[in-house]
Amino acid sequence: MNAEPSSSAPGLLIGRSALLDGVCPELDRRPAVAVITGEAGAGKSRFVQELLRRTTSPDAVTLVARCQEADTPFPFAPLVEALNRFRSGPLPADLPPVTGALHALLPDLAHRLPPVPPPLRDPRAEHHRVLRALNAYTAALGKAVLVVEDLQWADASTCAFLRTVVADPPPGLGLVLTARSPAPPYTDTEGSDGLPFPLRTPAHVTVVEHHLAPLSAAETGELAAGILGVQAVPEEFADRLHRWTGGLPYVIEEVLRGRTGSTEFPTDAAGEPPLPASVRRVVVERLRGLPPAARQVVAAAAVLG
Known part of the structure; x- marks a missing residue:
């Protein structure tokens, strides 16, 4: 199984109510970053489902990306899948020109993107422009929630994008990250346990970190x-x-x-x-x-x- 095991009893959420009561108002204090860790089977996905149910309205922009374990991961794979699933949702009419760099990644959304910018000769510059384009696209969504699950399997490009977002998140964004970890997360210069990169956010960003322990x-x-x-x-x-x-x-x-x-x-x-x-x-x-x-x-x- 590559993903967090799904719940066979989706209506039940035992032992997490107090935690949810604390996380919900924090996620609404945008920009916000919520990190949920726990070992496989601890109920991270079920917790996120309930978190979204309590904090987002039916017409809100919600993107859910799930990282998959792969020998040769495709760059930005979970983000591409999440954005393609959102292709029928509302998009601002004035997307920044740099988002035209997403044509190759998001062919299903090509008709809604600005024109493709001229190619760059340096692959590193091209990669950086795609990062800027994804960041600008996310910011253009306004008040939105982006969920990235199973971050322990995120490819390098997805991690680079998330580092960029965490360092300077759009004002209306609520970012929810889940990762497998047998121990509670620790935010320090070496990075958070369970996360593939350090969690370093500006002072104005609301940060919530919780570890889902096994039930008593x-x-x-x-x-x-x-x-x-x-x-x-x-x-x-x-x-x-x-x-x-x-x-x-x-x-x-x-x-x-x-x-x-x-x-x-x-x-x-x-x-x-x-x-x-x-x-x-x-x-x-x-x-x-x-x-x-x-x-x-x-x-x-x-x-x-």
Whole structure:
């Protein structure tokens, strides 16, 4: 899986209400940058969905880009996809001339862009002009929200664009970034944990950084009750489920998939429920990112329990 695992119970958002209540008004203080980190399955995408639902009106400009893991990433790929999906939305009639440099990246929007500017002989100058064009295009959208998910897989060009935006965001922009990180973010000269570049913003920009920790045992029980369609689950069941899943919402939902109304599970010899194939794929993906020596340590730990 390249993307954040999607929620199988989109109506449930457990253990995040207070955090949402704090982030929503901050995102409305434009320009604003919100960074949401957490390990795979922590519910970052679900959190962003609810954040957008609470903070944007139906007619607001909202662009959602998702980075994908790739051996040879295409420059600006997530931004191109997000902007092409927005091709039917309202655009200002007086886009800056520099946005004509986006014809090659956004052929579906070519009829709405200014003329193509004369070519530059230096590829670096061409790349810089495209960065300026994307920045000008984003600024021309006015009050808008740009979401870039799974930033740990962003290509170098997308990172360069986001560094430019973060350093001097348009007045009406709300920028939401998500990235995988097993630990809370730290803003310092070395960059934010989980982000591929340092988060350095001007003093007038609202910055919100939050790490989505796994759910507690009690929150795991609350989520389980909602998924199973029961008023509550036994405390012992919630504790066992929390131990099996590590409190990760995605894993909890996958383990409980198709078991509506039941708090009994078939278990194997080790006393745990069978691991769903969807969760196995996430685990295998994470193991592939480890060096060989680390994978051997994980294998030994799994055997030893």
